Amino acid sequence: MADEQKKLAIIATKGTLDWAYPPFILASTAAALGYEAQIFFTFYGLQLLRKKLSLKVTSLGNPGMPMPMGMDKWFPVLFQALPGMEAMMTSMMKAKMKAKGVASVEELRTMCQEADVKLIACQMTVDLFDMDPSEFIDGIEFGGAATFFEFAGESDICLFI
Amino acid sequence: MANWDQELDASGLNCPLPILRAKKALAGLQSGQVLHVIATDPGSVKDFEAFAKQTGNELLESKEEGGKFHFLIKKA
Numbered sequence: 460m461a462d463e464q465k466k467l468a469i470i471a472t473k474g475t476l477d478w479a480y481p482p483f484i485l486a487s488t489a490a491a492l493g494y495e496a497q498i499f500f501t502f503y504g505l506q507l508l509r510k511k512l513s514l515k516v517t518s519l520g521n522p523g524m525p526m527p528m529g530m531d532k533w534f535p536v537l538f539q540a541l542p543g544m545e546a547m548m549t550s551m552m553k554a555k556m557k558a559k560g561v562a563s564v565e566e567l568r569t570m571c572q573e574a575d576v577k578l579i580a581c582q583m584t585v586d587l588f589d590m591d592p593s594e595f596i597d598g599i600e601f602g603g604a605a606t607f608f609e610f611a612g613e614s615d616i617c618l619f620i
Numbered sequence: 621m622a623n624w625d626q627e628l629d630a631s632g633l634n635c636p637l638p639i640l641r642a643k644k645a646l647a648g649l650q651s652g653q654v655l656h657v658i659a660t661d662p663g664s665v666k667d668f669e670a671f672a673k674q675t676g677n678e679l680l681e682s683k684e685e686g687g688k689f690h691f692l693i694k695k696a
Contacts, residue, residue, distance in 0.1 A: 484635070484636050487636060487640055488636040488639060488640070491636070491639055491640050491642075491643035491671070491675075492671065492674045492675060493674065493675055559634055560632045560633045560634040560637070560660075560661070561634045562633075562634070562636075562637050570640055
């Protein structure tokens, strides 16, 4: 039976509020569909493993991000860099997600863990940025590129996010 | 609508929560029992079809009523 189970391998490389969603949505859904799923977190993706998430979103360098009142059309890019803008955009995004019934990142992450999605932190990144492993959630593993390939090489779907 | 053994109200929840909640609810049912899911996410119509196809649980009924989507899923 175990050999018939489909496998999903994801590399999560981004540490912003918006990009936190695809890995956790896909892995939790895959698990619900009967997949064995694994997410390898590297570089900025490691922010998604912190016990206390402080993920933010910004429109800077992202002209595709819709903003209220059509601000993405007329609000000067330079103003988007002003102090407080990132915090404001983050709280606006969170409020919108809540209003639309979109799960929080924490909630999706918990669902991944409950569904036995394996979460692996890139050891090299932890060392590179002097991250404290005690700041990460429990139940994760640490590994390197070879660890990723051990599972990814057998996977049916492999995504770089 | 046919009989069901358990009801799950996923109204107001967005993708992928209705599917994840349904999966959890089905885990508590016996084989052959039926779960009634209520959702408001329009994407759930296609998603529950895909869920049934991939998990082997049978989608007995899928319909829209009173602005909500109703699904009957029989546990495999």
